Amino acid sequence: MKINANIAISQSGYIFNPQTGESFSLNPIGVEVIRMLQEEKPKETIVASIVDRYDVTASAFACDLDDFVSLLKQYEMLTDE
């Protein structure tokens, strides 16, 4: 699971997908997660990183991460490798 190389992400959370021509906005934690996905960090590492800094349990965040990733797939931003 990897973010497509041609996806442009600004620091403020603006995303442009040149493949579909669509634009998106992210909230700050969304930016953090997508950066980690760009760095090809495994799911367990992403969960541990967020749970360490935010007041959320691992299971609650894992559930939200699954939902977030499913949307990235739907928006054609992910490559399965």
Added chain:
Amino acid sequence: MDSSKKIRYERPLIKPINAMMPGKTGKDTYLVPVLDVDGVPVSALVEKYGSPLFVFSERKQRENIQRAKRSFTTRYPKVHFAWSYKTNYLDGICKIFHEEGSWAEVVSGFEYDKAIRNGVSGNHIIFNGPAKTKDDLKKAITNGSFIHIDNMDELYLLSDLSDELSIKPKVAVRVNLDTEINQIWDRFGFNYENGQAWDVLCKIVRMDKFELKGLHCHIGTFILTAHAYAVAAEKMANLACNVKQKLGVNIEYLDMGGGFASKNTLKASYLGGADVCPSFDEYAEAISTAIYKAPFKTSDLPVLILETGRALIDDAACLISTVLSNKRSSSGRRFTIIDAGVNMLFTSFWYDHKVSPAQPFSKYYEDVTLYGPLCMNIDVIREFVSLPLLNRGDHLVIHNVGAYNVSQWMQFITLRPYVVQVSREGKVSVLRKRETIETIVNQESSTTDNL
């Protein structure tokens, strides 16, 4: 990391940017978190009484009835309010309105008994409704209550009871009429325009078995134009004058019923409820001006009775609910499931209730369909609402739920929750306990009857 230093969590959000033409209704959603009800923290209420939870404000109820009374009594000399029991008949609610001087307006034997239990004297009870039983009527006649006649069967039953009890029942005639709005409520009483009401009034006077005291109408519900009341009041006042002139009976009161709108937003309404709901002043101006136009002698000016319920109680209560889960529809739309369903929030079928988060949130919103917990597809609290990113366990406050919900609610699948009230001093009292499984099974039986 030390758990006390952790950052408040918010779900990761990715949202498509749709650059559309701005529309007249395209204003930003603006919400503020509702952290307390009249000074009592939502979190403390949920901790003590659980979720969901109905919370009523004594302060708001008293403010509403005092404002309504001020609007009418500054325009008309003789005004009585009668608390509409069907709107909310919890004793703790009724007693507030009775303390503020309201009589009781009831529509069934059950409500009648509740009013008596609440200490309302019989001659301060107005008995409406299309389905009064013989026993109900006997009780009302004996107690000197005002019985509003709905149909001819009831009239003849009352006539028989008048002979049986040797008491002349105090009655009013329920009149339905055209008020120049779309809804013509002709279910209750006798029609004005086709002469039914006049015929019944003549009959009542001729029978000489009743004390004809008043005329009553109930023109509809959630009436968003005060003009409809002006039309109704003018017709009622003229009818009363005709009764005096042609039948020689002085009509002592005109009861204009209920139907004043609350600040809730009706589904498919172009504007928000708060923007279109007439004020008490507007209703009062319309009604009192219309009565003054009729040729009453000053000494014969009838008492004006108002049975408004919804407008006095709707914004005095909220329903606290909790997020159970989040999911997505087939199209990717956010569905949020909360623990309050349509069985306890009946009014969500016709209102877009305002919903506020009960904890701080960021500037990020998403479009949500808010579902209740029932295993039924119709269990939708809001079909379309923009809300901050809600986590499981977050609380929501659903506003303006005071009218009808705790009288029309259904026990279904789960048990009905606590209903509490915050006093003017900020103290919390229980108006109705949460149901237990015993509440339900104790009514069940396996006995056999030989009939």
